[in-house]
Amino acid sequence: MLSQSLLLGVITAVGLFSNSFSENSKVYPQTPPVNNTEINSYAQAVLAMEPARQHAFEEIKKMIGTGEIPQIICNDPNSINRLPQKAQDIAVNYCVLSQKIVQDNGLKSDRFNQITMEIQNNNSLKQQVxxxxxRLQQTPDSR
Known part of the structure; x- marks a missing residue:
């Protein structure tokens, strides 16, 4: 079971490591309200992608060594191109897997990204997520 501080770290890390997934993410002037179904789908996607995110992060960290790992944004080629070639492959594989996980949990990549951005600005939504x-960690059968 994830601890409370780790859960908040997961939300933050997802926002930092995979802030965007699709090549053609759109910016919307106003984000539509997030409903309970989307919150559940978002949380399930975050939990499902966390082991892959941790693994990718650790593998990239090993390759970079003592240097700081730059922020990796899946739809920003420059953020990925700053990595060594093998680390780029790991980052791209993670991004592709994450996009599939998001879709498998009933969200489009653009909507996942909107929710991620909204969480950073909306404490109520952050608390709901x-x-x-x-809840999902305490009752894994409810996924």
Whole structure:
């Protein structure tokens, strides 16, 4: 079971490591409200992609060594191109897997990204996602 501080770290890390997935993400002037179904889908996707994110991060960290790992944004080729070639492959594989996980959990990549951005600015939504993550961790059969 994830601890409370780790859950908040997961949300933050997902926002940092995979802020965007699709090549043609759109910016919307106003994000539509996030409903309970989307919160549940978002939380399930975050939990499903976390082991892959941790693995990718650790593998890239090994390749870079003592240097700091730059922020990796899946739809920003420059953020990936700053990595060594093998690390680029790991990052791209993670991005592709994450996009599939998001879609498998009933969200489009653009909507996942909108929710991620909204969480950073909306404490109420952040708390709802956090509570959903806790609930899913306590009752894994509800996924």
């Amino acid at each position: 956090y509570n959903t993550l806790l």
